[in-house]
Amino acid sequence: xxxxxxxxxxxxxxxxxxxxxxxxxxxxxxxxxxxxxxxxxxxxxxxxxxxxxxxxxxxxxxxxxxxxxxxxxxxxxxxxxxxxxxxxxxxxxxxxxxxxxxxxxxxxxxxxxxxxxxxxxxxxxxxxxxxxxxxxxxxxxxxxxxxxxxxxxxxxxxxxxxxxxxxxxxxxxxxxxxxxxxxxxxxxxxxxxxxxxxxxxxxxxxxxx
Numbered sequence: 742x743x744x745x746x747x748x749x750x751x752x753x754x755x756x757x758x759x760x761x762x763x764x765x766x767x768x769x770x771x772x773x774x775x776x777x778x779x780x781x782x783x784x785x786x787x788x789x790x791x792x793x794x795x796x797x798x799x800x801x802x803x804x805x806x807x808x809x810x811x812x813x814x815x816x817x818x819x820x821x822x823x824x825x826x827x828x829x830x831x832x833x834x835x836x837x838x839x840x841x842x843x844x845x846x847x848x849x850x851x852x853x854x855x856x857x858x859x860x861x862x863x864x865x866x867x868x869x870x871x872x873x874x875x876x877x878x879x880x881x882x883x884x885x886x887x888x889x890x891x892x893x894x895x896x897x898x899x900x901x902x903x904x905x906x907x908x909x910x911x912x913x914x915x916x917x918x919x920x921x922x923x924x925x926x927x928x929x930x931x932x933x934x935x936x937x938x939x940x941x942x943x944x945x946x947x948x949x950x
Contacts, residue, residue, distance in 0.1 A: 747798060751791040758784035789870055796869040797880070803869035804877040804910060809843070809927060816874035817914045821934075822853050823941055829920050830941040832934065833911075839930050840937035844944055848922035849888050849906060855916045864917075866910070873912050882908035885921050 796803035818834040829845040858873040909920045931937040
């Protein structure tokens with residue numbers, strides 16, 4: 742399948758999905774709101790699949806869902822991010838009102854950007870699998886490529902060293918968090934933010950982080 746046919750299918754599905762928006766805002770008589778919502782979700786899933794397929798075929802970066810076992814985040818709440826040059830800890834509220842502590846070990850970079858849910862559609866990855874209120878991994882990350890080019894001047898530079906980095910991206914209501922790291926694990930789930938922050942600080946101060 743060539744890029745043109747994928748692009749055409751994507752354009753058609755996107756147009757079909759967008760045509761539902763005014764109907765969802767003002768449902769016609771005899772049409773149930775839930776039915777329109779379900780149709781929109783189905784089409785959005787198809788659009789996301791086509792976006793990722795097209796980006797992969799064009800060898801562009803794109804976002805795929807990242808499922809964190811045991812944690813379902815409440816993306817309407819901003820997380821807390823702690824770190825040093827090699828490690829990063831994220832404290833995020835979950836949908837059951839607890840707080841998850843996530844450890845990213847051997848990180849090469851992390852950033853907290855004010856790209857909120859009102860402007861996310863202007864972010865390049867938005868048309869390549871990214872959506873608001875979600876956790877993603879970025880395939881063919883241009884950010885990691887940029888960091889690698891900087892480090893390529895080091896006398897001990899080894900290209901194969903960079904194959905094990907993963908670009909994580911989380912889209913919250915008030916901004917996005919991006920972390921490039923070699924290792925990830927969940928450090929625990931806590932009832933209060935204070936407990937979670939204490940745990941995050943303990944992790945950050947640990948020599949075994």
